[in-house]
Amino acid sequence: MEEAEACEVPRNGHYVCDDNGEVKCLAGYTGDLCDVPICRKGCDPMQGYCKRPGECRCKLGFYGPKCDKCIKMLSNLQRKVWYHF
Numbered sequence: 001m002e003e004a005e006a007c008e009v010p011r012n013g014h015y016v017c018d019d020n021g022e023v024k025c026l027a028g029y030t031g032d033l034c035d036v037p038i039c040r041k042g043c044d045p046m047q048g049y050c051k052r053p054g055e056c057r058c059k060l061g062f063y064g065p066k067c068d069k070c071i072k073m074l075s076n077l078q079r080k081v082w083y084h085f
Contacts (some may be wrong), residue, residue, distance in 0.1 A: 006033055028053025042066045 007017035015023045015034035025034035039048060043056035048067030050056060058067035 040065070044068045 006015070006023055007021045014029040015025050018024055023032075023034060025031070028038050030036050030038055037050050037053045037055075039050035040054050040056040042065075043050065044062070044067045047059050047062040048056045049059065056065065056067055058064070061071050061073075063069050063071055
């Protein structure tokens with residue numbers, strides 16, 4: 001969908017249209033149609049993600065406010081060996 005079309009029929013509510021019919025994202029959103037939330041500052045781009053602006057959800061095997069800490073697990077085969085996901 002193009003910007004002009006987005007301004008004629010609003011879709012997600014995360015943007016406004018200016019007088020020229022251009023899409024302007026609301027705070028916390030980005031993307032062509034402002035449908036991509038901006039994660040918490042410092043959220044690890046590989047191990048973290050967000051569904052709402054300002055949050056940082058961790059993928060399996062990681063934790064912490066920025067999802068930059070690895071959960072250590074014992075191997076089922078070798079109890080003395082640590083590994084990351």
